[in-house]
Amino acid sequence: MVRTKTRARTLEERYPKDKYPNGPPNDEFPPKTGFISNNVIFDDHTGNPALMSWRNSGAKHSLPHLASWVFYMVHPDVLRDFDGCAFQRDLEDTQSLCRGEPFRYEFFFLPGATAEECHAHYCKEMEARGAIWRQIRKVKRAINLKKQENAKVAEDDLVQEPASDQDSTSDQESASDQDATANNQLPGLVWPKHDSDCYYVSYRGWLFMYPDADINCGGAASEARNIYLVTFDPIPQDWTEDEVIKFDPMEYPVYAKRMKARVTEVWEHGIVGWMEMRKVSHWHEEANHATCEALELGWESW
Secondary structure (H helix, E strand, O other): OOOOOOOOOOHHHHOOOOOOOOOOOOOOOOOOOOEEEEEEEEEOOOOOEEEEEEEEEOOOOOOOOOOEEEEEEOOOOOOOOOOHHHHHHHHHOOOOOOOOOOOEEEEEEOOOOOHHHHHHHHHHHHHHHOEHHHHHHHHHHHHHHHHHHHHHHHHHHHOOOOOOHHHHHHHHHHHHHHHHHHOOOOOOEOOOOOHHHHOOOOEEEEEEEEOOOOOOOOOHHHHHOEEEEEEEEEOOOOOOOOOOOOOOHHHOOEEEEEEEOOOOOOHHHOHHHHHHHHOOOHHHHHHHHHHHHHHHOOOOOO
8 A cells, every 4th residue: 555645734625614604613622620629627536636638620629538548647846737638649649540539638646656546546536426337328318318309209290299297207307317418527437347348458447657747758759758557456367277377466456567658669568559459448439439429419518
């Protein structure tokens, strides 16, 4: 086959006036929607200020994501008014696989705290706020109620009947649910229900300890920065009779492991890789689904 060189058509040839009397079409693409940063100061269960940060694509939403990572900033000189969204962006850098919706990051400030003290604070915080399953059930109730109301409207369009006592009770329940939805509460913390979600972790709970005063996690220099992964609430293991037990989590109720922020050679050995591996889970899927449905319902708080 011989490729022949053709002359490029002029603008008038591409858009003749008989077909385009108003001139060539003006193709305007919508502006790109970047991420909107949200940084909110709130009081933890002790009354001390903490930071909650999350990013949204497109329009700014006040509803935080349910899926979250919790960091304890334990250096005495760490700033308390930093941009948590920038911390997230720099930490994840190019190693995040962008599975599901972005995570909510929470930062608690406990200068000089040990892993055990961070764990104790986390447990008290969850006791005060509950786990994410409370919000997940709340969204499911609201979705079911909306379906019932839509079905009732469709039925009323077919047959007009006078309101009964049962209808009055239904209206009261609907108003009650709306009041509960409007109640501004902090989102719950992550607590996996299924042991399969804790595969290769052997613990049901986790948090991170950040020991540096410098919160800049961007660039190659920060890849070597140490972050502690603290796991707790060990899950009993099914050992075989001839298996050599190298590490039994039941002997370490709270276990702190020092890890690099990012590792290139063995991706999952770094903090970011470890995070990504946890996203393939039931709790993450349920949290993402509930967040998306709550936004569709127009919720602005949990």
